[in-house]
């Protein structure tokens with residue numbers, strides 16, 4: 001066994017207390033061995049955390065990584081017209097190599113901003129998995145199914161592809177898990193949902209879906225089925241404890257209770273919800289009811305970055321507006337959402353720094369003008385720290401970024417290829 005010591009910093013513990021300590025990591029086993037004063041002093045390799053805070057690696061519980069290629073391509077529109085007029089026509093032109101390049105760019109941005117794990121719903125998932133493996137990240141991946149606008153054969157083929165990906169891609173890496181991923185309750189027909197979800201249960205994979213994102217999606221569904229969207233979701237077999245729903249903006253009291261009873265989680269995406277004017281999720285209400293809540297950026301085209309530190313701030317701010325209460329979604333709640341909340345929602349290791357837990361951690365520099373003084377490091381994580389404050393990123397015991405240099409990807413090459421491909425993509429789409 002060889003060890004990594006993250007030394008001389010302060011460590012955020014699972015109860016969100018902060019203590020001066022080292023973190024000792026088993027590099028091959030990918031787990032935390034010890035947390036305590038001088039625990040890392042004799043380690044084989046050391047990462048200097050002096051002046052910094054050692055935090056669990058952040059977990060982005062809902063994104064579409066390759067949408068980095070569409071960052072800034074179509075802004076200032078609501079979800080439905082943004083998807084139909086801009087995003088879907090561009091996505092129809094994506095090649096496998098585009099998706100690999102966009103995902104690499106996302107991986108670079110995630111490592112730089114302290115994200116060690118993520119959930120991705122997109123296309124050409126085996127290529128996405130290759131990138132995740134090379135970058136050294138952890139992920140739960142799935143092929144997004146859309147059946148509206150397709151003939152029956154094409155719709156079933158899409159369902160089969162998502163199930164096939166869920167079954168096979170999880171075998172490709174110890175850091176990759178999968179899920180069955182129907183796009184939403186309105187873009188996938190009922191028969192496909194019922195059959196796909198039942199088969200996902202046989203494969204023992206969770207289901208990830210967009211749900212209750214906009215009024216434009218909820219109202220017609222209620223009209224058609226005569227029940228709330230999450231009651232319909234339950235009827236078609238969704239809402240098992242390992243399932244996780246993106247957004248959950250327009251949920252009523254019955255649906256909050258249904259989530260709490262079933263144990264399915266919600267992934268809050270505040271920046272995307274604000275940018276597309278989708279609405280404000282009742283996050284404090286969900287937390288009060290005992291619903292598991294994680295945090296996601298959604299794709300870079302509706303955000304427009306993949307920084308979870310930015311998302312933390314948005315979650316804390318928007319949560320107060322939604323509740324009309326300045327004490328709602330307090331700093332520790334937001335930090336918990338981006339760490340243990342997201343990791344638990346995705347059933348992935350990580351989210352807590354303690355012996356036996358996955359060695360997914362980051363060091364956030366606190367020695368910066370905008371982070372001075374440090375009355376409360378948890379407050380700084382929620383309200384003041386930025387992506388560029390992340391100094392080191394470690395996933396599964398491996399150093400992915402040391403002193404702001406990403407070690408697993410060639411940053412210049414990744415940026416150049418993504419910029420070229422994005423330009424060609426939008427030329428083809430237009």
Ligand SMILES: CSC[C@H]1O[C@@H](n2cnc3c(O)ncnc32)[C@H](O)[C@@H]1O
Nearest residue numbers: 064087121122144145183210298299
């Ligand atoms: C079928 S793969 C995933 C699909 O989802 C689209 N998408 C991106 N952001 C959102 C969002 O906020 N709500 C719904 N769908 C979204 C993405 O462009 C892909 O087509």
Ligand SMILES: [Zn+2]
Nearest residue numbers: 210246298299
């Ligand atoms: Zn999404």
